[in-house]
Each structure stands twice: as C-alpha cells, then as structure tokens.
Amino acid sequence: MINRAKIYPLYKEFYHGQGLDSEDALADLYRFAIFYDQLIHAETGIQELNPILRHINAMDSRVVYPYFFMMLEMTSTGEVSQDDVIEVAQIMESYLFRLKVCQLPTNGLNRMVIALCDKAKAVGDYRARLVSLLNASFPDDKKFADSLMNVNLYSLRNNLVKLALVVLEESRTKETIDFDDAQVEHIMPQRLNNDWRIELPNANRINEEMGGVIGNLTLTKYNQEMGNKVYSEKKEVYQTSNVSLTREIAAEYPTWNKESIVKRTEQLAQELISIFPRPVDTLQVEDISGEHTITESIDITGKKPTRLTISDEDIPLDSWRKMLISFMEYIWQLDSRNYEKIKGDSSLNKMLFASQRVPEILDNGTSIETNFSANVVLALISKIAEICDIADEVSYTIK
Structure with a gap:
C-alpha cells in the first residue's frame, strides 16, 4: 500500500524512470482519468461490465479501481478481450459481496490489488491469477449461506441489503431496474404493534432474532403506506406489487412467522450463491513464497519468514519466533x-504475558511467551495489528 503523502514523490520517480516528458505524462494522466470517469459512472462502453461496476460502486469498493484501470487499458490496446474483463469483474464482484455479507476484514485488499497489477505473474491468464490470489479468503457457499441466515443484513453499511434485493429482482427480470426511489420493506415490521403480537404470539422474539435477515426483507415504493400493518393486510398489497420479489411473498406464504422467514432466507441464499458464485480454481495450488499481508488467510506450515515489513520499514528475519519478537519491539517503540x-x-x-514457558525479555524489560507455531504467530500478530490499527501497514515475506 502506498502512503498518500508519498504518492507525488513516487510519481516523480516513475516519471523520470520511464523517461517521460510533460506531454507524455499529461497524455498518460488523461487516459487514466477517462478510465476513472468510466468506472465511477459505470459507463465503460462494455454493456455487461457496467451493471457489475454499479454493484461494486454500491459496495463502496473503489480500492479495486487500480486493477480495473489495468484491465480497461489492456482492453483498449487489445491485450485482453472484453469477455476477459467481464469474467474477472464478475469474480471480483462475487468476492466483495460475499466478504461484506460474511463481515470479513477487507483491509488486505490494498496489497492484493497491488499483486493483481503485476502483469508478469499473471503470465497472460488473468482469471487464473485472480482466482489463485482470492482463493484462500473467498467465503465458501456454506459460510455465505450461514451468514445470510444469521447476519442482520439490514444494519450493514452501504445499504448492502438493498443491493442484494435489487440484484435478486434483476435476476428475475433480466433487466436493469431503477430502484433509486425504492425502499427496503420489513415484512415483519421493526416496530411491532399489538395486532402483530396477537396474530403471532412470539413475534417479539422472532423479530429480535431474524427481523433484519434477508428473508424478512423486500423492496417497495410505498413503504410509508405499509407501516406496521399485520401480514394479512400487507399480503393484499403485495399481490399487486410491480416488484416480482414482493409479489412472490403473497403467492407463496399464506402466513408470516419464523418458519416463513427461514424458508425464504434459504431460498434467497441459494439464489445469491448462484448470482455471486465462488469460482473454481482449476490450477494447482500456487506457491505461496513471497510477500503477504498480515490479514491473508494462508497456511504457512513448512515455510520460513525472511522479512517483516511495517510502514515500509523492512526487518530481516530467520524464524517465526524472531518475527513475533521484532513485531512486539516495533509496536512498543511506535x-x-x-x-x-x-x-x-x-x-x-x-497467551503472551500470563503463562510463559519459553519467555523472551524485550528491550523494554517486558517478558513475553514465544513458544508458538508459525500459524499461531501469524494469528497473534494479525490480531495485535488490528487492535493497534496498523493492519494495513504490516506484511511479511516467506520462502
């Protein structure tokens, strides 16, 4: 990841290193400014790519833009086809959506994007390179479905639930629909009245457990009218809705209770698994030697660390024990x-302070436990980095 304060000095270095003059530099900046405009407005001239970009923008995931800059430039020069770009964009869209639904950390995306922009390592197969890098942290179908069943999707940032409902509706109609003025409707309302409690005796508990999951949500343009009416009254309105997702509720569910929410959540989860699929890695497992962010989920059993990098400062290593000690020394100095x-x-x-079998006395006089496996060392450093708010700045190199 490049520190914002270092962008201009690094660009000057790039400018001189590439032998550019002012006209070349301006032409280069202009070309990428056009790509940026195409990305933020999701108007690339590639019809199937645009809705994918709208979804990525809705998820506020512009951290992946440099990767798409590269792909759009290669498309313009004929280095890759439009179909290639669409395919990798669909994979990235699925990855980002599953990551957010499963509430997994996204702070490793910066370095992942940098790795993706290394054309030499892609060896011309950009799909395989993308799948290989995302594979370890790509939520599988079970984790994705479990999250949809248990996570209060309505409360997540960036109105993720509205995006989910819109793509479900789009998959039914196969058209891009303008739902800018639509609202997310709670079938069982957030605030229950006595009529709901009479119609469904355990409504309060159900609402607390499952009121925000996707199975209890739909789209409507008349949310105010619906209010907290009981289901028997809402169902009559749903029957005439111009949103197929909402009409289906009235047609398929005579009553609304916990079983209804669970059944509909399971159904919608399977649809979302198909819409945002996890790609199959058809290649052999990539050699993981090289640099990795501290938040990446990889098995480093049998590997040896050679360097710890924190905020662009490199610390040479020869063991996982040394890596833990060096990291603890660094954060104390920080x-x-x-x-x-x-x-x-x-x-x-x-783990570190209370019980010590193989202690190490640090420069500040503090004693810490160091007898851990490689994977535990990584987990400890990753958690500490998050607590100290430097996870984006920490990486390590292995061989």
Missing part, C-alpha cells in the same frame, strides 16, 4: 500504550 491495549484483550494477555 506507542508504549499499545501494550496496555494488548493486555486488555483476555486471550492475548493470557
């Missing part, structure tokens, strides 16, 4: 209060 944050986490405090 801010001595970081240790209090770590000790405030019960599991970290127990």
Whole structure:
C-alpha cells in the first residue's frame, strides 16, 4: 500500500524512470482519468461490465479501481478481450459481496490489488491469477449461506441489503431496474404493534432474532403506506406489487412467522450463491513464497519468514519466533500504550504475558511467551495489528 503523502514523490520517480516528458505524462494522466470517469459512472462502453461496476460502486469498493484501470487499458490496446474483463469483474464482484455479507476484514485488499497489477505473474491468464490470489479468503457457499441466515443484513453499511434485493429482482427480470426511489420493506415490521403480537404470539422474539435477515426483507415504493400493518393486510398489497420479489411473498406464504422467514432466507441464499458464485480454481495450488499481508488467510506450515515489513520499514528475519519478537519491539517503540491495549484483550494477555514457558525479555524489560507455531504467530500478530490499527501497514515475506 502506498502512503498518500508519498504518492507525488513516487510519481516523480516513475516519471523520470520511464523517461517521460510533460506531454507524455499529461497524455498518460488523461487516459487514466477517462478510465476513472468510466468506472465511477459505470459507463465503460462494455454493456455487461457496467451493471457489475454499479454493484461494486454500491459496495463502496473503489480500492479495486487500480486493477480495473489495468484491465480497461489492456482492453483498449487489445491485450485482453472484453469477455476477459467481464469474467474477472464478475469474480471480483462475487468476492466483495460475499466478504461484506460474511463481515470479513477487507483491509488486505490494498496489497492484493497491488499483486493483481503485476502483469508478469499473471503470465497472460488473468482469471487464473485472480482466482489463485482470492482463493484462500473467498467465503465458501456454506459460510455465505450461514451468514445470510444469521447476519442482520439490514444494519450493514452501504445499504448492502438493498443491493442484494435489487440484484435478486434483476435476476428475475433480466433487466436493469431503477430502484433509486425504492425502499427496503420489513415484512415483519421493526416496530411491532399489538395486532402483530396477537396474530403471532412470539413475534417479539422472532423479530429480535431474524427481523433484519434477508428473508424478512423486500423492496417497495410505498413503504410509508405499509407501516406496521399485520401480514394479512400487507399480503393484499403485495399481490399487486410491480416488484416480482414482493409479489412472490403473497403467492407463496399464506402466513408470516419464523418458519416463513427461514424458508425464504434459504431460498434467497441459494439464489445469491448462484448470482455471486465462488469460482473454481482449476490450477494447482500456487506457491505461496513471497510477500503477504498480515490479514491473508494462508497456511504457512513448512515455510520460513525472511522479512517483516511495517510502514515500509523492512526487518530481516530467520524464524517465526524472531518475527513475533521484532513485531512486539516495533509496536512498543511506535506507542508504549499499545501494550496496555494488548493486555486488555483476555486471550492475548493470557497467551503472551500470563503463562510463559519459553519467555523472551524485550528491550523494554517486558517478558513475553514465544513458544508458538508459525500459524499461531501469524494469528497473534494479525490480531495485535488490528487492535493497534496498523493492519494495513504490516506484511511479511516467506520462502
């Protein structure tokens, strides 16, 4: 990841390194400014790509733009086909949507995008390169479906639930629909009145458990009219809705209760699994030697660390134990209060400070436990980095 303050100095270095003059540089910036405009407005001239970009923009995932800059430029020069770009965009869209629904961290995307922009490592097969890099952290169908059943999708950022409902509707009509003025409707309303409690005796508990899952939500343009009417009254309105997703509710569910919400959530989850599929990696597992972000989910058993990088500072290593010690030394120097944050986490405090079999005395006089497997060391550093708010700045290199 490039620090914002270093962008201009790095660009000057690039400018001189490429032997550019002012006209070349302006032409280069103009070309990519056009790509940027195409991305933010989802108007690329590639019909099937535009709705994918609208969805990515709705998820507020512009961190992937540099990758699409590269793909659009290669399309313009004929280096890749439009079909190639559409295919990798669909994979990225699925990855981002599943990541957000499963509430998994996205702070490793910066370095992943940098890796994706390394054309040499793609060896011409950009789909295979993308799938290989995303594979370890790509939520599988079960985790995705479980999250849809249990996560309050309505409460997630960027109105993710509206995007989910819109793409479900689009999949039924095969058309792009303008739902800018549509609202998300709770079938069982957020605020229950006595009529709901009479019609469904355990309504409060059901609403608390499942009121925000996708099975209890739909789209409407008359949310105010619906209010908190009981289902028997809402169903009559749903029957005449111009939204197929909403009409189906009235046709398929004579009553609305927990079983109805579970059944509809399962149905919609299967549809979303098809709309946002997890790609199959048809290649052999890629050699994981090289640099990785601290948040990547990979098995490093049998690998040896050679370098820890924090905020562009490289620390040479020869063992996982040394990596943990070096990291703990660094965060103390960064801010001595970081240790209090770590000790405030019960599991970290127990593992590092409370019980010590193979202790190491650090430069500040603090003693920490160091007898951990490679994968546990990574997990410890990753968690500490998140607590200290530097996860985006930490990476390591293995061989």
